[in-house]
Amino acid sequence: MMEALSYMAVVFQEPWLIALVAAGTCAGVYVGAIPGLSGTMAVSLLVSFTFGWETHSALAVMIGVFVGSVFGGSRSAILLNIPGAPAAVATALDGYALAKKGRAGEAMGLATSQSFIGTLLGVLALATCAPLVAGLARNFHSIDYLILSLMGLMMVGSLSGRSVKFGLIAGCIGIFLGCVGVDGQTAVKRFTFDIVYLNSGVDYVVAMIGLFGASEALSQITDISQAPVKQKVDKILPSWKEAARFLPLTIKSSIIGVLVGALPGAGGDIAALLSYDQAKRSVKKPTAPFGKGAVEGIIAPESANNAAIGGAFIPMLTLGIPGDAVTAVLISALTIQGLRPGPNLISQTPDLFWLIVASLLLASFFLLLFGLTGIKAFTKIVEIPKGILMPTILILSVIGSFAIRNSVYDILWMFGFGLIGYFLKRYNYPIAPIVLGCILTKLCEENYRRGVMLEGSVQGMLGSIFTSPISIVLSALLVFLFATQTETYKNWKAKRDEKKETKTKKEALG
Numbered sequence: 001m002m003e004a005l006s007y008m009a010v011v012f013q014e015p016w017l018i019a020l021v022a023a024g025t026c027a028g029v030y031v032g033a034i035p036g037l038s039g040t041m042a043v044s045l046l047v048s049f050t051f052g053w054e055t056h057s058a059l060a061v062m063i064g065v066f067v068g069s070v071f072g073g074s075r076s077a078i079l080l081n082i083p084g085a086p087a088a089v090a091t092a093l094d095g096y097a098l099a100k101k102g103r104a105g106e107a108m109g110l111a112t113s114q115s116f117i118g119t120l121l122g123v124l125a126l127a128t129c130a131p132l133v134a135g136l137a138r139n140f141h142s143i144d145y146l147i148l149s150l151m152g153l154m155m156v157g158s159l160s161g162r163s164v165k166f167g168l169i170a171g172c173i174g175i176f177l178g179c180v181g182v183d184g185q186t187a188v189k190r191f192t193f194d195i196v197y198l199n200s201g202v203d204y205v206v207a208m209i210g211l212f213g214a215s216e217a218l219s220q221i222t223d224i225s226q227a228p229v230k231q232k233v234d235k236i237l238p239s240w241k242e243a244a245r246f247l248p249l250t251i252k253s254s255i256i257g258v259l260v261g262a263l264p265g266a267g268g269d270i271a272a273l274l275s276y277d278q279a280k281r282s283v284k285k286p287t288a289p290f291g292k293g294a295v296e297g298i299i300a301p302e303s304a305n306n307a308a309i310g311g312a313f314i315p316m317l318t319l320g321i322p323g324d325a326v327t328a329v330l331i332s333a334l335t336i337q338g339l340r341p342g343p344n345l346i347s348q349t350p351d352l353f354w355l356i357v358a359s360l361l362l363a364s365f366f367l368l369l370f371g372l373t374g375i376k377a378f379t380k381i382v383e384i385p386k387g388i389l390m391p392t393i394l395i396l397s398v399i400g401s402f403a404i405r406n407s408v409y410d411i412l413w414m415f416g417f418g419l420i421g422y423f424l425k426r427y428n429y430p431i432a433p434i435v436l437g438c439i440l441t442k443l444c445e446e447n448y449r450r451g452v453m454l455e456g457s458v459q460g461m462l463g464s465i466f467t468s469p470i471s472i473v474l475s476a477l478l479v480f481l482f483a484t485q486t487e488t489y490k491n492w493k494a495k496r497d498e499k500k501e502t503k504t505k506k507e508a509l510g
Contacts, residue, residue, distance in 0.1 A: 017060045021359050024061040025366040028068020033076045033084045039069025043326050047333045055337045060359050066326050067363035070306055071115040078107045080393055082213035087268035087305040089435055090276035094297030105375050109236030111302045112371030118303035119364035121254040122310025127357050130314045142451035143464050147474040149443040166429045174437020177202045197409045204438035206401045206410045207417050211431045213397040214418025217390045250303045257304035261311025268305035275304035316341055
């Protein structure tokens with residue numbers, strides 16, 4: 001323990017490293033807030049930019065950008081209903097609803113505090129439980145990842161609003177879009193209609209920008225005369241009483257974030273959606289209905305996606321396997337510096353491990369600083385007249401979609417998704433399940449095929465479920481989630497809650 005503290009003290013005593021973490025975190029917050037400019041893109045650019053730097057300096061600035069960008073996606077999600085990153089899709093559902101009620105400052109303050117706590121808990125898990133969590137992740141097989149991705153698809157019910165039927169239709173649209181492109185194993189073209197551009201598939205970030213950003217702009221342009229909502233910024237951080245009340249949800253969501261983040265290829269996107277789903281199921285009396293401005297709908301995803309950062313570093317540092325896209329880039333950065341992430345990294349270079357822990361810890365505090373100081377300025381965005389704000393949103397959507405692959409076709413797709421989202425909203429279809437389907441389809445397909453190849457047949461793959469305790473537990477959870485998505489169960493639950501409420505009122509009246 002004393003050795004670890006001595007290594008971390010070196011970082012805290014170096015003003016240059018502290019400044020680099022601060023600069024990286026600040027830049028990451030604003031990069032993450034711009035749709036299309038992801039943290040992965042920013043860290044990738046930094047790899048070439050910091051090629052000749054000393055290892056500690058290069059890692060410090062990249063870790064700062066990583067932490068800041070994950071949090072930054074919540075800003076545009078809350079203010080404009082355009083998630084700056086896929087990990088902020090769930091945040092947009094209730095964050096934007098709060099902004100429309102004039103509580104954007106409260107929503108952003110809540111997102112900042114929860115991201116701070118989530119990052120701290122993720123760092124704590126990295127520092128204390130790295131070998132344990134990495135060992136758990138190492139025991140996951142293809143069938144387990146397939147079940148996990150199917151569990152993610154079961155969240156369609158939580159993202160569907162009042163109608164599961166409409167949510168299933170939207171989810172199927174997303175799954176269809178996820179299947180478009182050339183098959184990675186057989187090279188067969190699927191749903192490309194001989195259009196060369198479609199060979200590479202539909203980018204789900206482009207779909208996200210169009211469905212959330214462009215569709216919202218088109219919806220509000222039809223009622224452009226409506227005055228913007230005046231925002232209240234007198235309350236930014238929750239009171240100590242509220243913080244204590246929401247602490248169990250924060251801890252539970254952060255644990256989900258760490259565990260999902262430690263699974264290779266999962267990352268903060270799935271962690272945020274899973275935590276939102278569990279919050280919707282477990283919170284008995286939310287501050288408002290989920291999707292209509294529930295505070296819990298911000299707490300769960302924001303604490304989970306930042307906690308997933310610490311989780312993603314666990315398999316990277318202990319097994320040499322990236323937990324998400326950004327840690328995959330960081331592995332490349334370490335390799336360029338002559339280091340090899342894996343089982344021997346922590347024992348051979350403990351100073352590097354504790355540098356990463358210290359940098360993540362510093363970045364969490366800088367996230368809190370930069371996140372809280374800019375709230376009043378950011379809330380002014382919502383108060384801009386719609387005649388100026390909506391065209392600006394469309395311009396940002398164009399820039400964000402083009403920046404992903406520098407393709408004009410992506411802009412056309414973005415507008416296409418914007419029109420689809422506009423008509424879906426008009427007929428009360430939810431749009432979040434479409435993005436969910438796009439994200440999880442590839443994960444489902446890859447692990448299904450890998451499982452069949454490893455076991456020799458579909459029957460062998462299904463039989464392997466009963467050979468692993470992890471697979472058995474996950475399968476039971478999948479069945480439970482499937483059962484609780486049905487309209488029959490939801491109607492029964494609603495009637496049960498209504499009876500309980502009636503009984504409570506009668507007892508109160510004597």
